[in-house]
Amino acid sequence: MGSKAKGQKKTNEKTSILSPFKAIKYLFKKPKTLRYPFEKKEPSPRLRGFHLNDWDECTGCGNCADICPNEAITMVEIPEIEVEPGKKNERPKIDYGRCCYCGLCVDVCPTDSLRLSKDYLHIHFDPKTFTSFAKDEKSDSEHFLPEEEYSIFKANLNHRKQNSDGFVSDLKYSLFEPERVKMPYVPADERKLSFIEQVIGYSKEEAIMEASRCLECKLCEDACPAHLKISDYIKAIHEDEPEESLKKIFEDNPIPSICGRICMKHCEDACSLSIRGEPVAIRWLKRYAADQVDDFQKALRQKPAESTGKKVAVIGAGSGGLSVAYFLTLKGHKVVIFDSLPGGGGMMRIGPPVYRLPTASIDKDVDYIASLGVEFRFNTTVGEDITFEDILEEYDATYLGIGATLSRSTKVKNADKCMLGLDFLKENKIGEGVKVGKETIVIGGGNVAMDVARESLRLQHIQHPNEKTVTKTVSLENWNEMPATEEEIEDSKAEGIEFNPAWGPKEVVLDDKGKVKGLLCKKVKKVFDKQGRFSPEFYEEKTTLLEGDMIIEAIGQGPDFSFIPKQLMNKLEFTERRKVKVDEGGQTSIPGVFAGGDIVNLNLDAVTAIADAKVATEGIDKLLKKTKR
């Protein structure tokens, strides 16, 4: 190799020494070079330059900082921004010495607030300016200038053009999956004929696929009132370890089979993916974990701590009562729960119908809590079978988890011919059953009213088969104000329930035999006053008669304090919203008596009762450590 072969020429190659002179013609043509900066080149619409971030849309989830391959983004706390559930007050700060302008942060941003612009010039003496907060013209009108005022001679991270979006996020190409794995439901036509459970549940492949959508940003953990470790238990499901997942859930929530069916899912409303897609199905995954594990005891292997010798009484076996019993038992105290129903669950045993919460699921959770050493005294009504003063005497502390058990009535004329909502549900679930008419009217627009209406529909199909039956609801609130959840309203509509929003009950009309003929309703002007308080106003002359042979009232519930003797009742302090006042340890104004749940908080759901129970557990534990018996 390497010897030069001189003069060897192939015959078909035409080389010439004069042909290069053809290039002289270019001497007289216009040069193609751009005279920058006087002649500028317009950057393309997809150029990847510096970052832009809309601070109103940004939730501070931190996904951009997690995915950056160069660790160029840090999330910094901004004290001026308010913290809300589902939003953090952190915003991304970007180090342009590290950023490689790849745009992965844009593709993973769930809210489409982080974008890349068409600017790419920054000239400055101070190297500290190369690290800056990403902002845009909405949050920083001082440095983002319109086209006329912008000058390329001063190009800088603090001297940028408005409306210069470059590489933006597109839902078709995003790195997260916006669509949820559909939960299989029994179709409406089939399920309205019986009390079969509506939700079928995820299979293993579906659960793993749904769990793989979670971006681990933990906004849900802040929004959950009980602060469950959600992203950890979803990760365990993704790795096909439902027992590990259950262990994580039980650190904060001892009733997963119940909550996995009826929780109000504050977490899913805060999920990052809910902004431009469907949130991760956190509740259904909890249900999956609780259903996959048959034997809770074998999987969890929890042992209560050494016995402290102290006894605590809990009144009410609802979600608050069960949780405080679970947490106190693990700390070593002896707990006895009193409840007037024949089984555990409290309001959840008699409230949600069987197609939403089967009794077997309630018993699965209650049996596990009983196996840890909690003593249940069912069919024991405090105030009748045992007095409140005896309980205060015998036990070192008491927890009131009595819930709201008394239905309210509209008290219109002939309202005594109507049935109360909670009594209707209770009779059907644990009593003899109720005979329904062929045209039932349900007064109310909340979740309990929906439960009552759908139960009545099913009973009508069972008790009057092949006949024309209808269930109607009438509520003060119009569609946009109805307090029931959207999915309840949609499911009810699918089953054929007729809604009559924005009508108020005026009078129950009876026929000559004294039986219910219908409900006379008056048109609602408005429901809430300027401060948002409940104060309805009507057009008294505009009325309509809704026909029906049975009316059920489901307009709200209140607590039953009748078991508390008068002198203690005078000591019990209430807040201005008529809830029991508790301090930061959950203790009421009566020493030794703690409270939580529907009588204390305004959310009125199971998971907030669990949160109150956790607070009370710490308070009770502190008190019991101090007192000596």
Added chain:
Amino acid sequence: MNESLKKKIESDFKTSVEILEKNRWTTTVKKDQVLDVLRFLRNKGFDHLALISCVDWIKEGEFELIYILSSYLAGKERLHLILKTRISRKKPEFETIIPIFENAEPYEREIHELFGINFNGHPRLEHLLLDRDYEIPPFRKDFDTRKYVKETFESIKPVEEEK
């Protein structure tokens, strides 16, 4: 034709040839068989040595040397044979294959430098990519990159700004 080749390799060298996917075969042989297998394959027409690579299996305490062979000949050019062998991690040593494939020289130099494996018979085992010796050869799994950065670069004081 390919089937008979597979059977011959398996019978001659007492090893099993696994088919990863179409046109990608892999086989593991003992370290003293490697030169014989390579000579055999060269005679069968595998004359393109694409790559010599090395993997550090720290949990098993072994290095794995990988030879990827292919062919320029028509009819066989799609088939790749990935030949693997294991050597011990405590005393890493191996033979050079330069007598069989001439272009193995820089690959072996690189593996010597980055993993610390000694190739007996190699004419020129000097630095190829790095400029000095390191305590632990850098591509091994126990070389901690963050620790190296901290010790080397963050121990340098930043330049004082002139006011």
Added chain:
Amino acid sequence: MTERELEMYFGPQHMGMVGNFSITLNVEGDRILKAKANPGYLHRGFEKLMELRTWIQNFPLVCRVNVIEPHSMEMVYAMAVEKLAGIKVPSRAEYIRTLTLELSRLASHLFGCWAYANMLGFDTIAQWAMYHRDLVLDLFEDLTGGRVYPIYIWPGGVRRDLPDGFKEKALNTLHEIGGKIPDYDATFFNNRLFYNRAKGIGRISRKEAKNLGGTGQVLRGTGVKFDIRKVDPYSAYDKVDFEIPTREDGDAYSRIWVIRDEMIQSVHIVMQCLEKMPSGKVYNRVPNPFKWKIPKGETYVRVESSRGELGLYMISNGGDKPYRVHFRTPSYPHGLTILEKMLVGESVADVGNIMMSLYVVAPEIDR
């Protein structure tokens, strides 16, 4: 070393060198007796860095291995991950990938023309080639958002669809470049001075090229029709028509003519892709980047980059990061073994000529 021998350094700063690479020469007068290549100025440790980042975080890192033709690096990484994870790519994405790779080949060859012509002293055509490469980079800016580092071909397809008006703009650019080929020929490729400078320099025989691991133009300049796009087709290459140019002599002149012919073939392929492109989606979503684990396995994939056979050997251990990544770059055998053998007996003035015609890119050797 005898009295008449002199040891001298050729580069890293030298007019005849592209990229940071140096050669130690032992010369006697004007003849070279021994050459030793010194790579390592651009060693960034990619293979170690890639073991510490997850599958999708590696994707912006990969294009930086070869600075001049980043698209083929991304392609080979995407192909390897798709093979290991079992992901399918939609057919419209295959055509867009082919289009991008061929445009990148065109840009890289124009860059090579600049480098070679500049080194020889033919500055006119060097500037023309740079200008035409700039037009191709404008197309990349419209399509991908980045001129040099596209960060566009990722596992699952491509990152965005073709923008509006891309087809017309691309056809205009290609017509402009194609229309200038007679001027290129007249000024450079048919120039007698180029013929005299390059004919017979850096000759390598067919047997030696195969022995020393040569691929790409080094091999095709000796008459072997070996091109991975025909031998082992990937992407949409089996659906378009093109030829593989070869030359017989194996010297620098043949290699540069092969490069010129390949540029014309690239233009044809891009036009065919724009005609035949099907409709549909361009991306099959990969799993969530924070939870993506690829099952155990290993694979070796290869593509034809503008310089030869580019391969990637990747092992996954069942986790969320690769266990071992090793790039087989074409400049590795060319720049180390073939260069050292080829330079013996040549004159010092031809060193740059031979280096450029071997079409070595220094960042590929060092990774």
